[in-house]
Amino acid sequence: MKDRLLLIKEFIDKNGKISFHELECAFPNVSSMTLRRDLNKLEEENAVIRISGGALSVNTVLRAKEADFSERINYNTAEKLEIADKAVKLVEPKSCVFIDGGSTTTYFARALPDDNFYVLTNALVIAETILRKEKPTVALLGGDLKKNSFITVGKTCIDFIREINIQTAVMTATGYIKDTGAFTCGSQSEAEVKRSIIQKADLVIMLLDSSKVNKKTPYTFAKLDDVNIMVVDKNFPKETKNQIEDMGIRVI
Amino acid sequence: MKDRLLLIKEFIDKNGKISFHELECAFPNVSSMTLRRDLNKLEEENAVIRISGGALSVNTVLRAKEADFSERINYNTAEKLEIADKAVKLVEPKSCVFIDGGSTTTYFARALPDDNFYVLTNALVIAETILRKEKPTVALLGGDLKKNSFITVGKTCIDFIREINIQTAVMTATGYIKDTGAFTCGSQSEAEVKRSIIQKADLVIMLLDSSKVNKKTPYTFAKLDDVNIMVVDKNFPKETKNQIEDMGIRVI
DNA sequence: TGGTAAAATGTAAATAATAAACATAAAAAA
């Protein structure tokens, strides 16, 4: 009785949502009317959000809100998924991975297998995403929180980075200027954190979807030679790719 | 065309929700199919939450729904709301407030007016809640993240606390043992953080709903005389309340 | 400027989801 409610809530929390059909498959010997009543009960308890044909977890809604805040996590989705899928193959279980804040890296975090990683991040959304998995451990860089992007920055952050060891840093940028090979972002404080991380990491992986090429934002936090591997999507300009490879950087 | 979308979003934001019927009445010379498409468009943009027969504003959902503590369904909601409403009156704008992680304190965070507070917390959910407001600034204690409770703990956390100043600490406990006046919680690491905070704070406010009385969890992090003000609900046992007041602690 | 493609809107039928009403079974209380 209450067990089923808990199981349902757990599933919704873990997967972000559930469809009615999934629910029926999960409980084949319970009538659909009862399951419907269960969802409504959970909704009354404010544990989930009931939508047509299923239910959402509260966190899914939170994320929606975030997406609405920051400019649309929703564009170039296919490209970002492609990049994330390629990038997760580059990190090894049991390794210590820093994941930078950003929409592509959020897809990376989702795609990361449920294995014994040590994950470090300064992005709330990513921390939560990883924390929902069973096996990884997660540490969050403390500091001042930036509105809109939900990442931490500032001195505390930098000090913390000094004390930790990073094998692999999975980074992203708001813009890439191909003439100078500069990776840029929108705020000074963010750039500082990124710089510290890159300095500390043994291996720097840069995730960059094609929409970022020649998009200019104020602060440069890295140059091409700070990066070891770049992961791009299939629409990434061929010439730019060659140019980067000529610099001795592996482009995937 | 786009005007209509904006009007709809505005209405939903203002009223918290809209039903299909209302929508049809509001735009009598637009077909219901178009309105339906409009709502779906807004949903895709993460501007509203689409539910059966209408839509909700994201904010309504956030306000109404409980924080996401994955292991348990929320209970004692009314009591916690009551406590939160009383407690927010105790903190002054422009003051530096630490908010402890917990479900009651999450309600506190929601109830906190949108004013120039300096908020510190070790709870992701609370950080996000405050960050959605316009005026407060938020800093997050870094450290190892605990699964289920989504709070940070550990050495990094403690070190950070040493460096900061706290005017008011808004705390909560998992249990209160009335014989010894001990506030308890479920993990050693959590207790350490709570202890550090209490030591640093000028004023300690403890939010405790009646379900916590004589609930025993392993680690004691504070005694009655560490606390300055206790905020409780109307079901809080009278004798226990008197007992606490006799110790010179203000109970609200 | 007319022609044309693209986008927005409308209509109606088919499908799916929800709610209502009542029957039955299981659990709790007397």
Add this chain to the structure above:
DNA sequence: TTTTTTATGTTTATTATTTACATTTTACCA
């Protein structure tokens, strides 16, 4: 045990959603 309550099941009616296609409007450009 009997009664009462609660949880569940079944069916039907209502309402919501989707689909597929028709029509209109808008935007663009030769």
